[in-house]
Amino acid sequence: MQTVPNHQVDNLQIEDDRTGLSVECLKRAFLDNLFYVQGKFPKIATKNDYYMALAYTVRDRLLQRWINTAVIYTDRASRTVSYLSAEFLMGPHLGNNLVNLGIYDQVKQAVSELGLDLEDLLEQEEEPGLGNGGLGRLAACYLDSMATLEIPSLGYGIRYEFGIFDQDIRDGWQVEITDKWLHCGNPWEIARPEWAIYVRLGGHTEAYTDERGRYRVRWIPFQVIKGVPHDTPLLGYKTNTANTLRLWTAEAPESFDFAAFNSGDYLGAVQEKMVSENLSKVLYPNDDSSQGKRLRLAQQIFFVSCSLQDMIRIVFGQNVPLEKFHEKFVVQLNDTHPAIAVAELMRLLIDEHDMGWDQAWSITQKSLAYTNHTLLPEALERWPISLFGELLPRHLEIIYEINYHFLEEVKAKFPADSDRLRRMSLIDESGEKYVRMAHLACVGSHSINGVAALHTKLLQQDVLRDFYQMYPEKFNNKTNGVTPRRFIVLSNPRLTNLISSKIGDNWVKNLKDLKHLEAFVDDPEFCSQWRSIKSAIKQDLVAYIQKQNGITVNPDSIFDIQAKRFHEYKRQHLNALHIITLYNRIKANPDIDITPRTFIFGGKAAPGYYMAKLIIKLINSIGDVVNNDPDVRDRLKVVFLKNYSVKFAQRVYPAADLSEQISMAGKEASGTGNMKFALNGALTIGTLDGANVEIREEVGEENFFIFGLTAPEVYALKARGYRPLDYYHSNRELKAVIDRIASGHFSHGDTKLFKPLLDSLLYRDEYLLFADYQAYIDCQDYVSQVYRDRDRWTRMSILNVARMGKFSSDRSIHDYCQDIWNIQSVPIELGECIQAKE
Ligand code: GLS
Structure with missing residues (x-):
């Protein structure tokens, strides 16, 4: 050394x-x-x-x-977690x-x-915006916690040249602009071209008999892509552990096709390079949905194959026999995006490293573990067989063989149940044939986990029910968590200092220690400090909003914030219906006594998601009217903060009084914004969905504003036959709100603009906004009333923070280590020879 x-x-x-x-x-x-x-x-x-x-x-x-x-x-040769994720939303x-x-x-x-x-x-x-939202940010929080807990780990993903798009708002509409995170260079990474890896795509396979007379398959690809790793060190909090985030960039194996070049076809020679580089060009900007595009599948095999080959390189480099791959590495699949790892690891072990099927299968299952992150059917990835076979002919053969063995197993456990075989098959044969990636992940992994207690329960009862019946022992829950380093110490230094002045700073590593704050909840001086900090942070946001949006906001109003991806199931439009309800009350009675509120929104919509973009337009349109209506005076303001990002989130969470977590029950797998808001002293208004359920359990029901249908009530209502029009006709305030939008009041008289949105609510309302409307409004009225009692609100805010200990990503990672990864910490001493003198 x-x-x-x-x-x-x-x-x-x-x-x-x-x-x-x-x-x-x-x-x-x-x-x-x-x-x-x-x-x-x-x-x-x-x-x-x-x-x-x-x-x-x-x-x-x-x-x-x-x-x-x-x-x-x-x-x-320490045992290591490989965290495979198509997204890492690291933040600055x-x-x-x-x-x-x-x-x-x-x-x-x-x-x-x-x-x-x-x-x-x-x-x-x-910031490197290499993720869409919660899923990518969770991966980043987990890497922080693994380093802090001194767990050897490697994050593996794609170094997208263009991360999530920048969002501009023009005339109230979202406009997408390409992200340029690399334009000034990236000082945090080191390229490792010497560890480049080659990945094959397309072509065909050939059977042959090897020298020992065994049946083998050879894959002759159409194209080979080179993956170059770029490594970023990730330091734990006050430890010496710095783990690695390894992101792959796609390149052509040779910069030029010299044959073409020599024949004078310069442009043709560069072509292959361009096609190859496309692979890591851009992040697909869809959250919680799948697009089924060829390039996306190519991205998935690209980073998965690079990563698995890299792990095999490390195994050999550390003199670990390949038969012990699963002892050296445990590979966590962050959703189905890397699920092709099941077939790729099999292929590498069998075709490239000469292993028999049974041993390869045993190693694959012991190495891989799968986290599911969604209950939305449109997010469950499936690939048309034709596309899959064209890009990955060898993998398709392997998947067929896995499926054959798997269905034999199913038959043995559930004889004479052909419907079950059809439902569970890795291949969907109901119409056009598809490969079902979630099924592949379930079969090829030794652990399957959901990300909140309710989510895991719904996976077991519904989405993955057959798999739960087949392999109950594989299922477990790992409720998400967030890193307190970024989401309070860094983002909220004032609150951090106040907390540490009372209880010391151990809580930063042991978040449960926040409970010691409860001792101060009746201390008037502490409460007043708490309140003045929140108020100072709100003042900062007021200045930011003035600068960004030119809107003057009342710092004493309730800062009511909904910041997350735009999606119909998250129901930003339910929030909008509340705003219009209050607006209508003011219009009907201009002197009405209303607790002043500032409604703040932030979040991007997938560029191809029309309805989500229309909801953004609606919110901005409401803002234009409400913010400028003299009757409203200072009581209501609507602010859309554009280009929501990690950097931006760090500014917003600390300023919130009220956190909106209002998805239809049974749709949000967990949510993590809910945790970040509460950790910064916001109170939550929310449904019994995702991790809201557990947050409420922890902070106490008296410190949480709950409303709306529960997941079983949602199913029951839908089963009975839901008729949104009935709610519209029978609820006077709701009708007035919908009619106000329909009249063109927020669209300069244009009655067509929001019609698609209104029609979807009146005639379908898939996410039950109308069914939950009254409960939501009542709950919001109660929020307004509680806010007037400042002492009570402050007390609730302190108790929320004091009881958030469970939601540290350190706790989540500790649980993964114990229940799934079977891995211990490896403390790092700074070696004498390279230790700095203090
Ligand atoms: C998501 C879920 O929608 C969130 O509820 C969850 O908190 C997050 C991390 O587990 O994963 N799934 C997804 O595709 N995007 C998400 O944010």
Whole structure:
């Protein structure tokens, strides 16, 4: 191992500029990076140069820990979690790394002594938006917790050149703009072209007999893609563990087709390169739905194959026999996006590494574990057989064989039940044939988990019922969690400091310690500090809204926030119906006493999801009218904050009084925004859906605003025959709200604009807005009443935070480690030879 020298000046030892953590050392390192990496000096340096210089300064400090971690994992061949995910919504790295290194204050001082403002530099970072929403953000929280809990892990995914699109709002409509997160370079990653991996696509297979007389299959692909890993170190909170996020970029195996080039076809020669690079070009911008596009399947096999081959490379590199692959690695499949891993691992073991079917199958099942993240039928991935076979002919053969063995097993357990065989088959043969990826994941994994108690129960009773009956022992629940480092320490320093001043700072690693706050709930001084912090944070958001949207907001109003992807099941339009209800009351009685509210929305809609985009337009249109109607005065404001992202979320959660978690029961698998809001002292108005159920259990029903139908009530109502029109005709306020929209009041008299939305509500209302409307309005009226009692509200807010301990992603990861991964922590000591002098 190389020794990093410490500079000796006479007898005085100076901290190394790449590792030291003192203010003086950080300043020197910062300037060093500005000169020698950015090639700039202060007079001509841009803000981005300063950001880059700081990022490299911080990265140097991570590298010391990263290398130590890698040395120890390699020496000990430590058991490792591979977290396979098509999405990692990491958010900005700089601030988080400062928190986890424990040098936020030193760096703030260092840059300020150089005449710079840390907040300004943090703002500069273009976040890697390599995910759509909750699923990708969960993956990021889990990587943070694995590093913090010192669990050896590798995150594997795709380094999309264009992450989630930027959202602009024009004339109230969402407009998509390509994301440019890489345009100034990415200081956090290191490319590892020496570990490139080749992935085959298309072509055909051939059977042959090998030299030992065995039946074998050879795959002659149409195309080969090269995957180049880009590694980012991920440091745990106040540990020395720095794990790796390894994202693959697609390239052509050779930059040029020299044959074509030599014959003068220069453009043709570059063509293959372009086609190959397409694979990692862009993230599919759909959350909770599947598109069934060829390129998407190609992305999935690309990153899965690269990752599994990489793991095999590591296994060999650490002298672990391949027969022990499952002892070295446990591979968690984040939803069905990487489910092709079942067939790919089989193929690698059998075709490439000469293993027999039974042994390969046993290793595959022992290695893989599957997390389901959705109850929405449209999100359950299936691929037309024709498309699948064209792209992955060998995998299709393997899937047929797995299916054959599997259906034999089903027959043995449930004789004479052909309907069950049809339902459970890996191939859907009801019409055009499809490969069912969730079934493949269930059969090929040793563990199947949902992400909240209710979700897991509904998987067992409904979506995966047959699989639960077949393999009850595989099923388990792992309720989601969020990292308190990013979502309170970094995003809400004021509340963090207040909490730590009372109970110390152990809670950052042991979130359950927040319960000690309960001792202060009757302390008037503490309550008043709590309230003034919330109020100061709201003031900041007021200034932001003024700047961004030009809307003047009353900081004393209830900040009622719904920030999440736009989807009909999440029912942002139910929230809109409430706004119009209040508006109608004011119009009918301009002097009515209404608790002032600011309705804040944030979130993107999938570009092809017309109804979700129309809901965004509706909210903006309501805002235009309500915000400018003199009758309303200061009582209601509607604000749509565009381009919701992790960076933006960190600003919004701390400012919320009320968190809207109002999906139709039985649709939201878990939700994680619900946890982040509550952790920052917002009270929740919500249905009994996803993790809301458990949040309410923890914080106490008196500290949670519950309303609406439960999941069984939803099923029962639908089974009875739901008629939304009946609700419209029998509910005076609801009718007035719908009629107000229909009249063109929010669309400059245009009665057609929102008709598709109104028709879908009046005649279908798949997500039961009308059925839940009255309960929602009553509950909101109660919220308004409670808010007037400021002491009571503050008390509820404190109790919410104090009782959020369960929802740390550390708890989730601890449970995965115990119940699924069977893995222990590996603490990292900074080796003598590369340890910085303190
Ligand atoms: C999701 C679910 O919709 C969320 O309820 C869940 O919290 C999240 C993480 O488990 O996964 N599934 C999905 O496709 N997108 C999500 O956000």
